[in-house]
Amino acid sequence: MDNVITVRDLRVLDGRKTLVGPVTFELPGGSTTGLCGPSGAGKSTVLRALVDLLPHGLTRDGDVEVQGQAIRYGKGDSALRSTVVLVPQTPVVFGGSILDNALFGLRHLVRASRAEMRDRVEQALREAGLWNEVSGRLDSPAQALSNGQRQRLCLARALALEPAALLLDEPTSALDERSRDTVEESVAALRGNRTVLLVSHDPAQVQRLCDRTVSLEHPETLALSAAAA
Template identity: 90%
Template structure:
């Protein structure tokens, strides 16, 4: 399979001090890769570095390619955040309806008719495993959704952008067991169809969901390409 993302010697820096890295790995098209390691190793920081969302004062260096195109650090890239989309650990639900939330990214990044946008949202909600639960109440406030439904809504919002890769940061860590299982089913359904990089503190979850792992050790990082199964 072709590589959707290629990372070479990525480091995250605080001034001249290396906080994370160097790390090297590739994400093959349609694969689900687990990003694992102890607390403080920099798993979430790696995800944020890939989409240029590092906290103020931190910088990154190294080489990043997305779909074969080099991404230059520090110069911005207007299309990067719709090509590689980060779904954060805590679901971000805005004021407004379920439909408004699902449309949020599309309205800001895609020019299309409302009918076309709604069709894309419907497909994304189906792919995220949420459509059957909300199809008859799309105009109700998103705040009425459960925690697990909110996480799947955020997943759908990302999928609606049709990204080259999804970065999932601990998508089930704040959920109860039943909600966790439901979100895992949605993530599992993406295997072979979407390119996913999954941060998880749970080795068993990585075993269930991922094709291979990248293992982070603090303060250095070692990339492993052994299958997770």
């Protein structure tokens, strides 16, 4: 199985001070990998480092390859933004319709016909487990969706870009139990089809959803038990 992302000795620095790392891991194609560690270990920071969205003043070093190509950060590369996509902890829903929100990334990062974009959005909404709930009201305000639906809409917006890898940062931490279960079902359905790096504070959720883990305390890749795979 080819690796979609390869990370070697990645560190995040504040000046000369190392805040996170070094961490080394690989994301094989179609795998779901849990990024684990105690609160404050820098799990979300690693995700942001991978997509060049670190807070001002922080830098990174180490090597990152995406589909065998070394990433050169700081170039404003829109191709990276559509190849490795971060879905943040808090769902970001813009003003406008459900369809407008689902199309947002495509309109800004991909050149495609209107028909192709609409087809990709429908497929993404299906993959995120949201199509049956919104197909008859795509022109309705996205702000009217529940929190769980908003999180799945953000997932669909990312999937519409057909990324090489999805980075999910605590995708259910702000949800009630029922909404959490629905989002988990959508993430579980991606296994084997999408390459996912998942940050979660919940070890049981990692066990349910992930094939393998990377620990920031002991940053080597570990396979989970066969029962969890």
